[in-house]
Every structure is written in C-alpha cells, then in structure tokens.
Amino acid sequence: MPAPTAASTDVARATAADPRAAGRLPLRLTWILAGLALLVLLSAASLAFGVRGVSLDDILAALSGRTATVSEAAIAARIPRTVLALLVGAALAIAGTAMQAVTRNPLADPGLLGISGGASLAVVIGLAFFGLSAPVSTLFIAMAGAAVAAVFVYAVGSLGGGGATPLKLALAGAATSAALLSLVSAILLPRVDVMAQFRFWQIGGVGGADWGRIALVAPGLVVGALICFATARGMNGLALGDELATGLGINVLRTRLLAGLGSVILCGAATAVAGPIGFVGLVVPHLCRLLFGSDHRWLLPASAIAGSALLVASDVVGRLIARPAEVEVGIVTAVIGAPVFIWIVRRGATGRGMSGSGRAR
Template sequence: MSRAARSGWFIAGLALLVALCAASVSLGVRDVSFGDIVAALSGQADTVGEAAVVKRLPRTVLAILVGAALALSGAALQAITRNPLADPGILGISAGSSFFVVLGITLFQLSRPYSVMGVAIAGAAVAAVLVYLIGSAGRGGATPLKLALSGAAMSAALVSLTSAAILPRVDAAQSFQSWQVGGVGGGTWDRIATVAPVLAVGALICFVCARGMNSLALGDDLAVGLGEHVGRTRALAGVGAVVLCGAATAIAGPIGFVGLIIPHLCRLLFGPDHRWLLPFSALAGASLLVAADVVGRVVARPDEIQVGIITAIIGAPVFIWIVRRQRVREL
C-alpha cells in the first residue's frame, strides 16, 4: 500500500474516532442532543443533558488513552517475540499488574496514583519476565504455543492469588471486583492527568523502536547483519510495552484482547511496517475501546456492561481464528 493510501486511511480512521467520541458523549442512560454537546464543550452544565455530556467526556478520553496503550503494547509484544499470540492478557502481563496493584493496596495501603501505577508496572514486568523464561525452557526455545500456554498458566495462578488477596477485605471486595473486570466508567480529569504522561512515555519508547521492530521481524541473525542491536531493541520495546500495559491496567483494570485483535487487523490491512503499524494500532485500539464502551452502555441501559466484557466477547473468537490460521502444528 502506498504512503498516500495509508495517509488517507489514517485520516478516515481519525474521522471514525471522532464520530465514535460523539456517540460516546451523546448515548447512555439519557441520550443528549447536539446542542447539549456544543453547550457542554463550551463550559456550560446547566441542563441535565449538558451535565451528562460533562460527565461522559473524561470516560471517553480515558477509553481513547487506554485503548491506544493496550493496542501499542500488543503490537510491541508481537514484534519482539515474533509471536502472533502475544497480548498483555494472554501472556499474563495484565494479571501480574493486577496482582501487584491488589497487594499494594491491601498490604501496604497504597493510595497515591503514581504509587499504584508504579507497582502495576512492576507487576507487569515481573510477569513478563517469568512467562518468557518459562516459555523459553526446553527444546525449541520460546515458541508461540509455549509462550501462550505459559501465559495462560501464569494468568490463572495470578488471578487466583488476586482473588485470595481480595476476599478477606469484604469492605473493598465489590470495588475491586468491578475494577478486575476492566472498565473506563471511573474516568476523571484528575486520573487522566496522572496517567497520560506515563502512557506518553511508554508510547514514545515504542515509536522510537519502530524501525528496530522491523528488523526483528526478519530474524535475529539477519537483524544483526543489518546492524541492529537485537538485545537492546527487545529490551527497550519490552519496557515500552510493560509501561503501557501496567499504567493502563492500574487506571482501568485488566482489559483483554485489545492488544491481540488490533495489531493483527492493522497488519492485515496496512502491512507489517511498524512505522505505520504502531500509529494505526493506537488509532484502532482507541476506536475499539470507545465503541465497546458505547455498546456496553446502550445494550444494557439503564445499567451498563463493562468494556472488559465486551472486548472478551469480541476477542475470544478472534483468538481461536488466529490459532487456526497459524496452524497449531506449526506453533
């Protein structure tokens, strides 16, 4: 695909995201008019409709940030592992982040946002390293199937440990359980201001490594022959992926499958060049999470379905399709 065609598709994607954002602030328990949206954006909150728009704006922005972060994290993990099944949720990285957050809050009474994000990123890093070490053991090294199985086992163990840590705290169990499902309903401007700089750092690291990710796709030997420092590129891209996943999990809970679905879709449509794949993944990931949030509010109103459930419903069939497409005997 030519540069002009990709640029055109990117502009179309931005237009779609804008349309989804308009739907996000206008649809919910109470639908609002275009006039309410314009008035709310100008700073008014006098009517019920305008107040509803003001309340929905931060959750829409949070959905954009979290969706983009998870998609970038998944794209980076797939690049550095050359694993089509790599995803923060499938590899147990989100579960590690969640477990450390729960431990930090229940055992050490952490409450400051940056402290919570710090332990979330640390948990994501520990889980990523453990899964890679386990998946690399034995003959054949870190194959996609071994990494997926290791991640599934790690995720199951960490989810059980997280539940065990939550159960004694009856007073906080309900809020923890809601957070564990994954959602953006608790978005506020203060929380966004806290997490946005951390996500920006993680995204910047991934974008800086885009050219190196292209070299990794050719294989380690050829990448070294082209002058690429394979170990450094993998480490930097891994740090970016872990920071993005950890910060996103800390603010919105563990939301699965975004990092699996979006990079695959963008790679099929726009090619494997990470200089384009990463921006497209961020844009598509943001669009998916905003759309999932809208669907969750519309189909169950006056209640709502958390975005983590919507993405799981979408992602599970896609995961099965990817496994079949890659032919399990070759994984």
C-alpha cells in the same frame, strides 16, 4: 560477503516486513484518514449516548465549558470518560503490537502473556496487605507488577534449548496468567471488604473517569508510546530472525528490551487506571496488518487509532445495550475478542508464529 551499507539496511528494514510497501503509501494514508474520521464520529457518539439523551446543542455547549443544564453537566462528565477510553485503547493496542513483534508470536497480548495478571496481583497485594488505594500508589504498583510478570514469563520461556521461542512464551504466559489469577482469588476470598473494592476494577472499565486520573496516567502512556515508536524500525528487523537482523546492523537485545519496556509501561499504566481490559492488544494488530502490512512504522500508529476506536465503540455499546444500567467495557471487548482469538488459532497462528514477513500466515 560485503557488509550491508546504511542505505541497504534502511531499505531492508522498510521492505522486509512487506515487499509491496513502496506502492501502498496512498492507500495507507487513506486508511489513516478514514480511521481518524471514524474516531471523531465514535467520540461524538460517546458524548451523545448514555442514560440521559442529549441534543447537538447540548454537546456544543458542554464542549465550550457550559454546565448550566443537567444535559450539559452529563456531557461534561462524559468528556473525560471518552478521553480515557481513547488513551487506554491506544495504549493497549500499541503494547500488543510491540509484544507480538518482540516475541514473534501472533498470540502475544498483555492478558495472554500474564502482564495484566501481574498488575492485578500487585494491586490486590497493595490493597489487602498495605492499604494502598490512592491512584498514585495504584499506578506504580500496577506497573511494577506488570514488569515483574513480563520478566518472569520471558525467563521461563527462555529455559531449555532454542531460547525464548514463540510457542514457549505463549505456554509460559498462559501458565503464569492462570497462576496469578489463582493467587488473586486466594487473597480476595477471605477478605470481603477488599473484594468489594477490587471487583469493579477487576472487570475493566472507564466509568468514573476524571481529569485527575487522566493527568496522573498520561505521562506514563506518552513515555511508553514514544519508546515503542522509537523502536519501530528495529521491530521490522526482528521479524527476519535474530541472526539476519543482527547482520543488518540491528541491536536485537536492545530493541527487545526497549520495545518490551515500552509495552510494559503502557500495559501497566492502562491497567492501573482502567483495570485489566482484555483482547484489545490481541485483536487490533491483526486487523491492522490486513490493511497496512507489517511495517511497524505504519502499524503502530494505525493500531493506536484502531485501539482507541474499538474501546470507545465498546464503551458506547455497553452503555446502550443495558440502559439505564451499563455493561463494563472489559466485558464487551471480551465478547468481541474471543471469536477473533478463535479465528487466529484456526488460521494456524500458533504453529507458524510470526513469519519472515511479519504476518501471521
């Protein structure tokens, strides 16, 4: 059998995930533009809605840098909150998409695989035993905890015959996540002061955002996203299975390591700045596959847009349903994500995993 040429390899990578990809370019561009337009509208709604009502003139004045009135000052405070929601939503969606590709598991998600739990445990340990509460220290220990949890889950899922199968990874992640949450509770219960400091972060939210926190976390988010985008072609090959991907010239181990590294960086940085927000990385990739297919060169940017839209919309809903108080965005995404999770399971995603087309059938 002749070795595949570079051209045939590129074609295989581009079409393996979705054989109808060639004729879907106009439709995909239309959906991307529609998503960007929706994102602009949701961002405007995030600036407009809150405890204090504002007018369009107030929004335009605040965007130009004016804070002379109370309304303009309120909008100025909402701008970094909106930007943080955009960044965190995109980061979690890209991380979830990459994890599903690496593990070939449609149920892969930073929360379900224990990565968010690892970040949470690391933050609790830093607060309780080392007094680490500064944003810089929280960022690094959360990323370290996420990385350790990811390596542990993959190692446990690789034990036994067959290697790291999708089902074994899902089971290892669920067990690890439960164990990590139990350890978090065990550390917090006898320490009321640490519990009070941790509980707001644990729910997951973007309230209290400021430009300093955004500047701190932005480099990590950018690096993680670039790593994932750089491995998009390799992710398409992973959907075919390791042997066929290797035959097409894809370095399977390197692709898995790089994509996993990118997703861990994204998840750790997002969790450090906003807390463990669940279901974004699970729900968004599935919805985007329905519209864009499974070519990760399209799926990753589409997931970033949809993840940002979901988190901004959830933040706006959380502010409106309990005015003048607010519901944290992590609670809203859980309410949205739980029914979708049940729908995915009912479709038989657990038993079939990521098929050769990269879809959850």
